[in-house]
Amino acid sequence: MIAVLVEVEDGRAALVSQEALTFARGLAGDGDSVEAVVVAAPGTDLSAVVGDCAAYGVARVHVADSAELSSYAAAAWAGVLDTAAGDASVILAGGSNRGSEILAHLATRRDLPMAANAVSARVDGSTTTLQRQVVGGAVIETMTLAASPAILTLAGHAVEPVPADAPGAAEVVTTSPAIAADDLRARVVSVTPRAGGDGASLTRAKIVVGAGRGAGGPDGFGGVDALAAKLGGVVGVSRVVTSLGWRPHHEQVGQTGNRINPDLYVPCGISGAIQHWAGCSSSKTIIAINTDAEAPMVTKAAYAIVGDMHEVIPAILAELDKR
Incomplete structure (x- = not known):
């Protein structure tokens, strides 16, 4: 049995x-x-x-x-x-x-x-x-x-x-x-729902738009949030983003975060360190956006756009609006 x-x-x-x-x-x-x-x-x-x-x-x-x-x-x-x-x-x-x-x-x-x-x-x-x-x-x-x-x-x-x-x-x-x-002796005595959801929605998502250090700061996620919403997906981030306090931990993808397997993963400004790759390697299709053409995430992705995420994402959103 x-x-x-x-x-x-x-x-x-x-x-x-x-x-x-x-x-x-x-x-x-x-x-x-x-x-x-x-x-x-x-x-x-x-x-x-x-x-x-x-x-x-x-x-x-x-x-x-x-x-x-x-x-x-x-x-x-x-x-x-x-x-x-x-x-x-x-x-x-x-x-x-x-x-x-x-x-x-x-x-x-x-x-x-x-x-x-x-x-x-x-x-x-x-x-x-x-x-x-x-x-x-x-x-x-x-x-x-x-x-x-x-x-x-x-x-x-x-x-x-x-x-x-x-x-x-x-x-x-x-x-x-x-x-x-x-x-x-050790048990859950109460549960307080986290504002903005939790990691469960990230692990079930079919589309994830990721962001890393390339976002530049806590104010640099407007385009990422907008792209995720436009595609009907959710946002995931790298460990450095949560370590810096830019976004909450439940959005983290990686070895010490959530493991995802979406149909589409769009990592923006994420270099693709081993720890992050451990959480996203099961993605069916990866389209990376990064200024570094030699970044591990770019070399491992099915498709890549070499450029600044703050320029590329608005262009993508504008094109999606046309369609």
Whole structure:
């Protein structure tokens, strides 16, 4: 059995979990089933999540809805996963902040190694050979986990989420693990929505317009905001922009920010350091705007415009207005 932690986002299985379910089907051998583990507040309508799980070939959905689990507590959620996963050969989660934290707690509970940011894997008995992203995605490392179950997270956007050829039964099973008081010592006690949205919209966006040091300062994003709005996309920025306080951290793309996989990414004034590339390399098409023709982002882009973003973007907007 392959057990997958499924996160809930806007009432559906989160994109990172859809990717993990797709990856899990590829790991399943003859006779293996893919089973999902979902933690939710009591009374939560999970019909759409169960439907998503069925579409991705899940045989069984383990649901824990104890009142003690209403707010996020990594150690307690790891306890749920520990119980529901049972003797699974692989325990998997998407490489989100929560997925990574919960599986780290689980690995500690079971005194087993954990591998993060996998991009491929092959299970052979009690040994799992996998490739994973390291150094911000600049290097792919091949490693072996000589332990069962294999506990691992999937790198964001390492696979395209694809529903199964035939839906799974998605039988819903309620799990009620004992929750120790110590597991609730660190938990979310309140949530305040961030003004202007959050990183979730950036990771789901089909079009992203990026900006880096070339913006020149906090007042240099007018054209970037306008282009993103005109294209129906969102804005993403490099680490230096957030470090300088020009834009909020939830807009950051990169190793220490969001990993994106839009159909179109337009980085403006971004050199393309390894850390930033780790967050945008899954973009399907990149059109770079930069004054430096030799900048890494320009050389890696499908298309590039060599010029000042403050001159190029207004010209693009004017042309789009004509059309």
